[in-house]
Amino acid sequence: MNQRPVAFIDEKNCIGCAICIQVCPFDSIIGAQNFSHRINFNECPGCKICISKCPTDCIKIIKINQDKNDIKKRVKFNYNRRERRKNNIEKRYSESIEKQLEEILNYQK
Ligand code: SF4
């Protein structure tokens, strides 16, 4: 077993502002506006981006035990998923509004 960092939310001080969800590059935070949020430890590689954005300072880094191979697998998976998402967003931005509209209308048929 190895140790790795993950973010942890002290839920009693979370005001449910959802800022952390918007800034997390790994989609590791679960929660809805006005409700307390939680970190999905399986998805969080402990990048710390959310910590500086939280207005109530209720996110900190803790260490959890995890098998080395599992850590490698997780980090790779998260990285690839983020890249795919980035590429999809770039592709979407590069498409014309007419093409996007056509896709939406065809989808609803
Ligand atoms: S530490 Fe990084 S990956 Fe983990 S929840 Fe915060 S922003 Fe997301």
Ligand code: SF4
């Ligand atoms: S940024 Fe902080 S206060 Fe806002 S939802 Fe996330 S953990 Fe809660």
